[in-house]
Amino acid sequence: MLQDRETDSYWPIMSGKSIHGELAGTSMKEMTVNRKMTWSDWVSMHPETLVLSVNGIEDQADTYSHYFSSKRGFRNSRAKDRRLKTKTPIFAFRLKGKPYAVPYYEIVGGKQFNIGNRVAYFYRSPDQGLHDSTLAYIADADAACLVEESIIKSGECAAPLTGFDTFWYNWSLNNASTALLD
Amino acid sequence: MKNMCLFLAATMAIMSASWSGADEFSKYQQILPRGQIAAVTKPHYVTAKRAVIAGDSYVLGIVVEGQARAYSLNLLNNHEVVNDQIGDLPFAAVW
Numbered sequence: 570m571l572q573d574r575e576t577d578s579y580w581p582i583m584s585g586k587s588i589h590g591e592l593a594g595t596s597m598k599e600m601t602v603n604r605k606m607t608w609s610d611w612v613s614m615h616p617e618t619l620v621l622s623v624n625g626i627e628d629q630a631d632t633y634s635h636y637f638s639s640k641r642g643f644r645n646s647r648a649k650d651r652r653l654k655t656k657t658p659i660f661a662f663r664l665k666g667k668p669y670a671v672p673y674y675e676i677v678g679g680k681q682f683n684i685g686n687r688v689a690y691f692y693r694s695p696d697q698g699l700h701d702s703t704l705a706y707i708a709d710a711d712a713a714c715l716v717e718e719s720i721i722k723s724g725e726c727a728a729p730l731t732g733f734d735t736f737w738y739n740w741s742l743n744n745a746s747t748a749l750l751d
Numbered sequence: 752m753k754n755m756c757l758f759l760a761a762t763m764a765i766m767s768a769s770w771s772g773a774d775e776f777s778k779y780q781q782i783l784p785r786g787q788i789a790a791v792t793k794p795h796y797v798t799a800k801r802a803v804i805a806g807d808s809y810v811l812g813i814v815v816e817g818q819a820r821a822y823s824l825n826l827l828n829n830h831e832v833v834n835d836q837i838g839d840l841p842f843a844a845v846w
Binding site for chain 1: 775776779782785791794795796797798799801802803804805806807808809810811812813814815818819820821822823824825826828829830832833842843844845
């Protein structure tokens with residue numbers, strides 16, 4: 570839950586819409602310009618990058634490795650929606666307010682899905698780690714974009730689709746009636 | 752919308768499948784006192800050459816107006832929110 574002290578407003582991260590405080594009902598804008606990847610990959614793409622440093626430290630040991638490798642949710646939370654296992658990694662997003670999710674295993678090597686009059690493209694490389702961002706784009710159905718890695722990676726033809734790389738339990742507990750793409 | 756200084760108020764995810772109106776907030780369980788997880792509100796940066804990061808450590812990277820910034824996920828484990836701004840764009844990097 571994100572909190573703004575100035576307005577005493579609160580946003581559940583998974584829904585992005587404030588549920589309390591002066592800014593209740595408002596939504597945050599998700600940025601399409603962010604990616605998660607290894608430091609080696611990032612610095613090779615952006616050698617001029619600046620790096621966050623806190624108290625003279627830019628990195629430290631991973632204190633959540635056990636959580637990410639286990640089958641249990643945070644504080645043993647479990648998905649109530651049993652269509653997927655609790656810790657199934659997914660890419661989740663919203664279109665016109667409706668929540669969607671696609672499991673990672675469906676999009677390794679790239680896959681497209683028709684959603685209404687639009688087409689969504691997703692790509693994960695077979696050698697990607699859990700924390701690597703999913704590439705996701707969306708286009709009108711008549712745009713005739715090809716499902717090719719180079720096309721999707723370059724972002725040509727289709728617009729970036731913002732969403733969350735997360736676990737099924739985390740998304741489904743906060744987004745009822747999620748449409749599952751499989 | 753005002754410039755926001757965001758913090759993470761640690762709560763457990765809602766357990767019920769549906770919610771509405773004023774009851775939404777009450778459906779969350781607080782598991783830590785407010786401010787227990789200290790957000791980074793005045794971020795400091797170093798260049799890539801000066802940064803000490805393992806090559807296989809993961810970062811959250813952004814590029815805004817041609818400026819690239821990276822936030823180590825391992826570092827964000829302890830802070831979870833970085834209040835940042837590039838040019839006229841305030842944003843929160845959240846992990």
